[in-house]
Amino acid sequence: MMLATIALAIALSQATATSSPPSAKAVQASATATAQIRFSFEHPQLDPGSYTLLIRQDGSGHYQSVARSTGGLDASGGIDPSPIASTSIGRDIEIRDPLLSAFFQSARSHQFFAIECEAAGNHVAFTGKKTVSYTGPDGRGECTYNWSHDQQLNQLADDLMAVAYTIEEGRRLALEHVHSRLSLDAELETLQDAAKDRRALELENISSELTSIANDEAVMKRARNRAQALLNGGGSRH
Secondary structure, eight states, rough: HHHHHHHHHHHHHHHHHTTTTHHHHHHHHHHHHHEEEEEEEOOOBBSEEEEEEEEEEEEEEEEEEEEEEEEEEOSSSSEOOOOGGGGOOEEEEEEETTTHHHHHHHHHTTGGGGOOOOOOOOOOOOOOEEEEEEEETEEEEEEEOOOSHHHHHHHHHHHHHHHHHHHHHHHHHHHHHHHOOHHHGHHHHHHHHHTTTSOOGGGGGGGGHHHHTTTTTTSSHHHHHHHHHTTTTTOOOO
């Protein structure tokens, strides 16, 4: 009888330990594993006309674009009717620190984006409809804006658009490498300038395209050197 009582007490003790509240460390680990930010951008005159970035707190993510059915504006604002400018893509991506941490710190310091982001009543030129959302075990929210009084939100959008720009440049480089090698030097120079100005971020996501160009002896040497410089971090202040 005494042995049965002892066994029951041990079982109850184990059950209580198992059902105890998770530690703060465990909660943070769960948030890291499941939290994600989604950023959507729409502009009817740009190509792509819309795209979505999904970024998880572990750094993994996905980029999906929807191209215009006809030529839109290129990066400089000129009309770009070429087939290169009208291809939808879906691609897995990876975001690294410090940019990754900055994204999620912005979400948590802005109530998971469950706030009014748009600067109402301001006559600011339309630069694209931006929707940013956060979903995680610690909260959720979403807001849409063209421009915000909060410069941290504007910077967040700029950085997310810079990631998208990099992915789109990778697509263009891959197509030009096959169909228009003589265009590569100018395209890579544009990418170098964008990287210097932080308009292109996370170039590691297009390392395969850059490596392919850098190693191709059929490509102009200057273009190959530009591709190698980008692989080496040249021109990037990230």
